[in-house]
Amino acid sequence: MTEAMLSRVADHLYWMSRYLERGEHTMRLLSVNLNMMLDQKPVEREQRWGKLLDSLSVTMPDGLPLDEYHVIQLLTFDMENPNSIMSCVASARENARHVRELISSEMWEHLNSLYLQVRAADVDAVCRDDPYSFFRDVYVGFLVIQGVTDSTMNHGEGWDFIQAGRYIERANATAHLLDVHHAVLTTPGPDELVERYLDWVGLLKSCTAFEAYCKIHSADVHPRRLLEFLLLNDQFPHSVSFAIGQLETALTAIADATEKRKGIRVNRLAGRLRAMLGYTSVEEIMDGSLRGYLSDVKLQCTQLHTAIHDTYIVYPIESALNA
Amino acid sequence: MTILNSSLQARFARYELGDAYDEMFASHHAPRPHYEALYRRLIELAPDELQQRQRAADLSFLNQGITFTVYGDTQGTERIFPYDLLPRIITGQEWSVIERGLTQRITALNLFLRDVYHDGHILNDKIVPRALVYSCKHYRREMRGVKVPRDIYVSVVGTDLIRMPSGEFVVLEDNLRVPSGVSYMLANRQVMKRVFPRLFADYGVRPVENYGQAPLSTMQALAPPNVLEPTIVLLTPGVYNSAYFEHAFLARQMGIKLVEGRDLLVHDNVVYMRTTAGLQRVDVIYRRIDDDFLDPMAFKSDSVLGVNGLFNAYRAGNVALANAIGTGVADDKAIYAYVPKIIRYYLNEDPILSNVETYLMDDEKHRTYVLANLEKLVVKAVGESGGYSMLVGPHSTAHEQELFRQRIQAFPRNFIAQPTISLSRAPCFIDGMVEARHIDLRPYILYGDRVRIVPGGLTRVALRRGSLVVNSSQGGGSKDTWVLYD
Numbered sequence: 001m002t003e004a005m006l007s008r009v010a011d012h013l014y015w016m017s018r019y020l021e022r023g024e025h026t027m028r029l030l031s032v033n034l035n036m037m038l039d040q041k042p043v044e045r046e047q048r049w050g051k052l053l054d055s056l057s058v059t060m061p062d063g064l065p066l067d068e069y070h071v072i073q074l075l076t077f078d079m080e081n082p083n084s085i086m087s088c089v090a091s092a093r094e095n096a097r098h099v100r101e102l103i104s105s106e107m108w109e110h111l112n113s114l115y116l117q118v119r120a121a122d123v124d125a126v127c128r129d130d131p132y133s134f135f136r137d138v139y140v141g142f143l144v145i146q147g148v149t150d151s152t153m154n155h156g157e158g159w160d161f162i163q164a165g166r167y168i169e170r171a172n173a174t175a176h177l178l179d180v181h182h183a184v185l186t187t188p189g190p191d192e193l194v195e196r197y198l199d200w201v202g203l204l205k206s207c208t209a210f211e212a213y214c215k216i217h218s219a220d221v222h223p224r225r226l227l228e229f230l231l232l233n234d235q236f237p238h239s240v241s242f243a244i245g246q247l248e249t250a251l252t253a254i255a256d257a258t259e260k261r262k263g264i265r266v267n268r269l270a271g272r273l274r275a276m277l278g279y280t281s282v283e284e285i286m287d288g289s290l291r292g293y294l295s296d297v298k299l300q301c302t303q304l305h306t307a308i309h310d311t312y313i314v315y316p317i318e319s320a321l322n323a
Numbered sequence: 324m325t326i327l328n329s330s331l332q333a334r335f336a337r338y339e340l341g342d343a344y345d346e347m348f349a350s351h352h353a354p355r356p357h358y359e360a361l362y363r364r365l366i367e368l369a370p371d372e373l374q375q376r377q378r379a380a381d382l383s384f385l386n387q388g389i390t391f392t393v394y395g396d397t398q399g400t401e402r403i404f405p406y407d408l409l410p411r412i413i414t415g416q417e418w419s420v421i422e423r424g425l426t427q428r429i430t431a432l433n434l435f436l437r438d439v440y441h442d443g444h445i446l447n448d449k450i451v452p453r454a455l456v457y458s459c460k461h462y463r464r465e466m467r468g469v470k471v472p473r474d475i476y477v478s479v480v481g482t483d484l485i486r487m488p489s490g491e492f493v494v495l496e497d498n499l500r501v502p503s504g505v506s507y508m509l510a511n512r513q514v515m516k517r518v519f520p521r522l523f524a525d526y527g528v529r530p531v532e533n534y535g536q537a538p539l540s541t542m543q544a545l546a547p548p549n550v551l552e553p554t555i556v557l558l559t560p561g562v563y564n565s566a567y568f569e570h571a572f573l574a575r576q577m578g579i580k581l582v583e584g585r586d587l588l589v590h591d592n593v594v595y596m597r598t599t600a601g602l603q604r605v606d607v608i609y610r611r612i613d614d615d616f617l618d619p620m621a622f623k624s625d626s627v628l629g630v631n632g633l634f635n636a637y638r639a640g641n642v643a644l645a646n647a648i649g650t651g652v653a654d655d656k657a658i659y660a661y662v663p664k665i666i667r668y669y670l671n672e673d674p675i676l677s678n679v680e681t682y683l684m685d686d687e688k689h690r691t692y693v694l695a696n697l698e699k700l701v702v703k704a705v706g707e708s709g710g711y712s713m714l715v716g717p718h719s720t721a722h723e724q725e726l727f728r729q730r731i732q733a734f735p736r737n738f739i740a741q742p743t744i745s746l747s748r749a750p751c752f753i754d755g756m757v758e759a760r761h762i763d764l765r766p767y768i769l770y771g772d773r774v775r776i777v778p779g780g781l782t783r784v785a786l787r788r789g790s791l792v793v794n795s796s797q798g799g800g801s802k803d804t805w806v807l808y809d
Contacts, residue, residue, distance in 0.1 A: 004598035006586050097562050101571045101581065157599065258600035312599040317590055320602040 004258070007313045009099050010161045014308070016095035016103075017165030020111075023088030024142040025173045026056055030075045030085075031135040032205045037068065039198060055180045055206075056083050072131065073123040085138065089115050104152035107145065114141035157257040163250035164308065171243035172301040174207060178230060178240075179294040185223040186290055200226055207238040227290075228282040240297060241277040247304070248274050254312070266307045273300045334365060337758045343745035344488050345759060346411060357414050357807060364522055365409075365750075365757060373752055376518045377408050383514050404507055405800030408752040410515060411762060411782040412526075415809035418778060421484065421492055424676030425766060426774045427666060429480055432497065432653045433770065434669040436476035439652060440466045450668050451661045458736055459658065460706035461500070461651020463614060465621060469638050471647045472545045473771075478645040479538065479609070480768040481505070481781075484676070486747035493677045495763065497662070499654040500646065501611050504781045504801075505767050506569035509534055509576070511803040512779070528805040529778040534767075535576035538609070541771030542577075545643035546606045553606035556582045556596060560612050560628045570611050577609075584612070589632030592639040607643045614648050656705040656739045657683055680742055684735035693740040694731065697724040700740045702731070715791060717743050746791055751784055751802070761785045763793050764804065778806035 033052045037045055049066040053059060053074075058081055064070045078084045082091075093115045100108055118138060126134045146166075153159050178185070184199040200221045204210040207230055217225050233239040248270040255263025277297075285293050340348060347358040354362040365373075384403045413421075438445050439456055446453040456462060481502030483495045512531050516523055539555070546553030559570035561583050574581035586596050587605065595602035610617065616626040621634035636642045652658065660681040663674045682689040682700075693700055697716055704712035714727045731738045748759040766780035782804045783793035793799040 004600040004603055006580060006582065007597040007599055008583065008586050010599045100562075101575060254599065258598075315597075315601075317588065317602065320597075321590065 005157050009102060009158070011309075011313045012095040012099045013102070013158050013161040014165040016092045016099070017162040018169040019088045019092035019095065020142065020145060021166045021169040022083060022173070023085045023092065024139070025170070026075055026083055026088065027085050027135060027138055027142065028208065029055060029177075029206050030072070031132070031139070032202060034068070034072075034131055034135075035205075036198065036202050044195075051180060055177045057176070058083055069123065069127055072126060076118070076126070077121075077123055086118050089118055099158075102158055104148070106148045106152045110141070110145045110148055114138070114145065117141060157254060160250040160253045160257070164247055164254070167243040167247040167250070168301055168305060168308075170238065171240045171247065172298055174230060174238060174240050174243070175294050175297040175301070177203070177206060178227070179291060179298070182290050182294070185227055186286065197221060203230070209236060209238055212236050224282055224286060227285070231285070232277060232280070232282060234278070241274075244270070244274050244277055251308070258312070263311065266304065266311050269300065269304050269307055273297070273304070276300075334370075334757050337756050338750070339759055341745070341748070341759075342488055343761065344486050344490050344747035346486075346747055346749040346762070347759075357412050360525060361410065361412065361522065361750075370755070373408065374755060377752060380406055380408060380514050380518050383517065384510070405784075405786060406511060406514065407760075407784050407786070407800055407802040408518065409750050409757070410519075410803045410805045411749050411764075412805045412807065413764075415529075415807050417492070418529075418806045420675065421766065422776050422778075424492075424494075424674070425480075425482055425768050425776055427670065427672060427675050428482065428494065428497070428662065429477065429768050429770055429774060431666040431669050432499065432662070433474070433476055435665045436647070436650060436653050437471075437474050438669075440476075440649065441468060445665070445668055448668070450664050451658070455657055455661075455736075456652060459652045459655045461614065461649065461655060463649030463652075465634065466647070466649040469648075470640065472547070472640075472643045475545065475770055476647040477650050477653070478541050478545065478770050480770070481765045482768065484764045484766065485679075485744060486764075488745060488747075490747075491677070492764075493679055494662070495679055496656070497654040497659065498765075499650040501613065502765075502767070503566045503569055503611075504765060504783075505534065506572040507801050508767070508777075508779060508781045508804070509572075511781075511801060515803040523805075526805060527808045529808055531777050531779045534777050535578070537769050537775045537777060538573070539577045539579070541769040541775065542607045542609055542643075542645055544771030545645055547640065547643070550606050554596075554604060555607040555609065556580045556587075556605055558582055558584070558587070558608050558610040558612055560584075560616070564611075566611065573609075579609070584626075584628045584630050587630045587633070589630060589636050592632070592636045592641050594630070594633065594636050594642045605642060607645065609645050614651065617644075617648065651706070656681075656703055657685075657736070660739065679744060682740040684731050684738045684740065689740075690731070690735060694728055697728060699743060701743050702727050702738055702740045704737055705739060706737070713792075715743065718791070743791070746785075746793075749782070749784075749802075751786070753786070758788070760788070761791050761793070762802075779804045 029052060033048065037048065040048055046066045049071050052071065056075065058074065060066055060070065060074060074081055074084065076085045079087055079090070081087060093111055096103060096108060096111050121134060149159075149162060181199070181203055184196060189196060200223065201210060204213050204221070204226060209230060213221070213226070213229050216229070229236065230239050232241050234241045234245055236242055248267070251263070251266055251270050255267055280293075340351060347354055347362065349355050381403065384406060435445065445451050446456060477499045479502060481498040481504060483498065484492045485495045486492055508531060542555045543553055555577075557570055557574040557577070557579055559567060559581055561567065564570070571581055580596065582596055588595055588597065594605040594608070596605050612628055615623045616628045618629045618631065618633040619626045620631050622629075633642070634648070637644055637648070659678065660683055663678055666672060666674045682693050684690050684693065693702070697714070698719070700716045702714040702716070714723060716724070746761040746763055749762045750757045751760040753760070762782050762784050764780050764782050767777055769775040782802045784800045784802055785791055785793045785798070786800045787798050790798065
């Protein structure tokens with residue numbers, strides 16, 4: 001008999017993982033944009049900060065200027081902002097605390113030390129000293145947790161819920177990022193324009209994809225190829241297609257572990273999204289509506305999240321008793 | 324010989340022998356036979372070696388996350404329960420008295436609980452005053468006539484024993500609701516074996532390691548008889564509870580699920596837990612939640628820790644609870660005074676372990692005496708535990724005594740008084756020296772198919788010099804307890 005997992009436990013693992021992925025995403029976007037600001041004309045900086053906040057679905061509180069100091073504060077330390085690095089790490093830790101017995105002690109230790117590390121810092125110190133080394137350390141913190149998770153935890157049902165949380169968050173966030181930047185991908189213009197090139201490189205770097213892209217396509221960045229790479233490539237870990245593939249694998253494993261036919265609906269949704277990404281060409285997307293396509297991806301991610309929740313976490317008692 | 328003496332004197336320079344029973348020394352420099360090997364070892368070890376071992380032990384506790392949460396701290400700070408390096412040693416002979424005494428006591432208390440919630444013979448025979456029972460804070464009227472599995476009300480007990488100046492073990496308190504601390508007993512032993520392996524092996528100490536299996540067998544015995552492989556869970560209030568570490572630790576040791584109230588639900592008087600694979604029926608709940616919070620429909624309606632409908636499922640016999648509901652009536656500190664009579668009434672035997680002399684405040688003669696002698700006595704509220712609401716006369720101020728005087732006069736039933744007893748003292752390692760500190764002993768008794776007592780228990784230490792309060796919430800620590808083979 002397989003040991004059944006408490007729904008609450010599965011939920012904590014799923015959200016721990018989502019928050020970690022979200023925190024890492026916020027951190028990566030912030031750090032890439034801080035770097036790009038150095039090459040930006042002062043007049044365009046505010047616009048770029050605005051776009052960064054849009055990609056993270058965050059707004060600057062009224063009355064505060066859109067500048068480096070306030071953006072770092074908002075995205076790194078602001079506990080009122082649920083997507084700030086501090087909020088995400090604290091939420092991940094809180095979820096981990098409830099399942100401390102199930103995760104490995106190394107996972108807890110590294111998550112806890114990342115939490116302490118971010119909590120000990122503040123915006124003044126980070127701006128005064130060296131923001132890059134601070135974010136680099138935080139980035140390493142996120143990577144270590146992920147590595148330790150994969151190498152010290154049993155790859156059973158609990159780990160599958162962690163995978164599911166990580167990849168659904170990643171697929172959704174990447175689709176949203178591309179959506180916010182749709183204009184630089186679809187508006188025709190001279191490709192050799194430096195500003196446009198910087199935007200594209202920025203997008204790739206936001207997904208840690210620049211080097212991987214160059215290995216396939218060289219540094220000759222072209223929006224069509226870029227979109228194909230970040231959306232449809234099924235070998236690059238930060239592409240939407242790859243994330244959905246991993247999500248589907250995790251959900252299949254969960255359905256097998258729970259020996260329930262009820263996983264069917266969840267798996268059907270995951271399979272449909274995967275097929276959609278697998279059988280569309282980038283030309284079709286560009287010729288049609290890019291925004292429509294990306295909205296569809298995001299909508300299906302939301303449906304998947306709800307389906308996972310309704311199937312495994314909070315299901316109606318009647319359906320469970322009849323099964 | 325002179326070197327030995329001087330190093331001996333240095334390490335024991337602050338060791339005082341007083342009126343209290345000393346566990347190690349019969350008189351100055353004359354260790355009792357079963358402490359001799361430890362004594363020799365303490366003299367032989369290089370000065371910094373003990374300190375090194377203490378550090379190794381502390382680190383081990385920290386790394387294992389053996390901590391408790393301190394209430395009133397918004398950060399939810401977790402602290403280590405202070406651990407003293409030196410073992411407390413009990414001979415096989417001493418233990419066999421304790422073992423028989425505790426078995427007798429738990430047997431009688433279970434019979435008492437069954438009687439109180441059913442026919443009330445002991446009340447009709449006027450052995451225990453009816454009014455005293457019905458006015459207990461933890462008496463649960465809802466339990467009248469409810470049949471509990473095997474008629475066993477208390478399956479997990481932690482009884483506090485102290486040692487009188489004469490060397491006799493007596494019972495200070497019965498903890499029949501949700502006694503805690505057993506995880507420290509196990510953790511202390513694990514650390515001890517790492518820190519003093521040789522000494523431990525040479526001593527011939529009876530093992531406590533099977534504690535994972537003993538409570539499991541106990542719980543299995545409580546399952547409804549038609550269930551072959553019962554599902555047992557440990558119900559915790561959650562991560563914010565001060566004993567959460569222990570709940571998680573025990574669940575892991577026993578190999579059962581650690582659940583919170585929101586993981587459980589009741590449908591048609593059957594308890595289920597919500598798993599990713601669907602609802603799974605639960606047969607036995609080792610609950611670490613107080614009666615009041617178990618079921619908002621039956622008890623405290625604003626409880627968010629409990630399970631709606633749990634009491635009905637329990638009453639229907641579809642789920643067993645350990646301990647049963649309403650057991651607090653038997654560990655009320657006023658009922659405690661009647662336990663020797665309870666033992667004689669049901670078992671027709673003399674108590675093997677005595678009680679501490681106890682004054683009941685609703686007895687006028689007793690009250691007059693106590694109010695005139697507050698500075699000499701210990702006063703306790705009857706329904707509390709954990710060392711809260713307590714006056715230790717000799718260590719109290721006139722103001723505190725006045726406060727208790729008023730409280731006693733306002734509500735006599737709520738208080739008892741006892742003479743201030745000098746708990747026995749044992750050697751502890753404190754700031755590089757060996758000093759004597761007051762200790763008590765909490766053995767754990769399990770009662771399912773039969774009574775099981777793990778040889779050992781939690782020895783709690785009042786680490787502050789001269790203090791008689793051993794509770795962890797009040798600056799207490801603990802040490803490993805060795806019960807020797809004969």
